[in-house]
Amino acid sequence: MLRLLLLLIVPVSLALAWFQAPPVWVFAAGAVATAVLADRVREATEHLAERVGGALGSLLNVSFGSIAELLLALFVLTGGQAAVVQAQVTGSIIGTGLLGLGMAMLAGGIGREKQLFNRDAIGLLSTMLTVVLIALLLPAVFDATQRAAVAxxxxxxxxxxxxxxxxxVLIALYLINLVYTLVTHRRVFTAAKDGEETGEGGTTQGWSVARSLTVLVVVTAVVALEAELVSRSLEQTAELLHLSSMFLGVVVLALVGTAADLFAAIVFARDDRMTMVFNICIGSAIQMAMVxxxxxxxxSWLIGTPMNLVFGNPLDLLAIGGTAFVVRAVTADGETTWYEGVLLIGLYALLAMAFFFAAG
Structure with a gap:
């Protein structure tokens, strides 16, 4: 019932835009609506994946898992705000890798001495996140070294x-990873997932393929509409609230796109399914960076609004690098506690504070 009531924010946001309400109201309503709809996309994708099963189901989860983030970023990009999109990329990585994982570890660890997860399966995700860090550092280092010698x-x-x-190269590596996890080493990763009991976070009654596809198509279309509203009111909202567009990108837009993953991770953590939690949180960060x-x-190259991967603000690189380093440390022993979750949340708060005071 609550989830149905939350959907009422969609017509409210459209009405606010239609009657030309203050940009802050349009932005806020559109952001909440996008987050609510992202959860519906995730739900429809999960039901569809259960129906088709196997590798195809996993591929569907991968394909539509970040649709809200992608659409939101595309509209911001077409508005000529490439720096905000870069901030959103950073925010999504630290939002799921630090805040989402930290909240899940805290929620799941309360009342438990520790929680265990499949260290071998999650170790691959940690390695991929480290590769992402190096790939995103490369353009910035290249730019810095070349500016001293070239026009x-x-x-x-x-x-x-x-x-x-x-x-x-990043897209190619991600596609090869799908072959590795869904084809050549499918049994290993399937066994890791099957090792956890299905708890309250599991699907209780499956949808038909027709219903899943209908919901997926319709909701994705509405997400695109809401993303356009958010991107259109972004700059005015930043000015009215005296916030930098960078902060809105790193914190607000990133959390809007990843809200569904955050809530799902908390539910799975309470069910003591920490391997699934790591798959959701780290997998989402990797998907943002590699896809x-x-x-x-x-x-951006095709539409004539070039966006490169040179993160001009060192804070972006520090945030991504810090996330990769901390995740690597957390996954080393195969277990988590609620206090480790507090540490991750604290680090996210520090980074968010720095972006809040940063100009841009």
Whole structure:
């Protein structure tokens, strides 16, 4: 019932936009609506994946898992705010890797001495996150070293070309990862998932394929509409609230796109399904960096609004690097406690504070 009531925010947001309400109200309502709809996309995808089963079901989860984030970023990008999109990429990585994982560990650890997860399966995700860090550091380091020796316009062109190359390689690596986890080593990862009992977070009554597809198509279309409202009112909202667009991208837009993953992770943690929690949180961060961000780079080149992977603000690189380092440390022993969750939440709060005071 509560989830149905939350859907009422969708017509409210459309009405606010239609009657030209203050941008802050349109932005807030559109952001909440996008988060609510993202959860419906996730639900429809899960039901559809259960019906088709196996590798195809996993591929569907991968394909539609970040649709809200992608659409939101695309509309912001077409508005010429590439820096905000970069901030959203950073925010999504630290939002799921630190805040989401931390909240889940805290929620699941209360009343338990510790929680266990499959260290081998999650170790691969940790390694992929480290590769992502290096891939995102490369364009920034390249840009910094070249500016001292080459004319600025030439560096800008080289940055764009390098970013396109990095984007293609990241997407290729992700596709190969799908082959590895869904085909050649499918039994290993299936066994890791089957090792956890299905708790309250599991689906109780499956939808038909027709219903799942209908909900998926309709909700995705509405998400696109809401994302357009949010992106259109973003700049005015930042000015009225005296906040930087960077902060809105890192914190607000990122949390809007990942809200469904955060809530799902908390539910699974309470059911003591920590392997699933890590798959959701770290997997979402990896998907943002290896799929969504590269797609945005390629699309920006096609639509004539170039976006590169040169993160101009060192805070972005510190945040992504810190997340990769901490996740690597947390996954080393195969167990978690509620206090480790508090530490992750605290680190996220520190990074968010820095972005709040940063200009841009």
């Amino acid at each position: 600025r316009p030439i560096v800008a062109i080289a940055d764009e070309h390098l970013s396109l190359g990095v984007a293609v 969504v961000a590269p797609i945005l780079v390629l699309v």
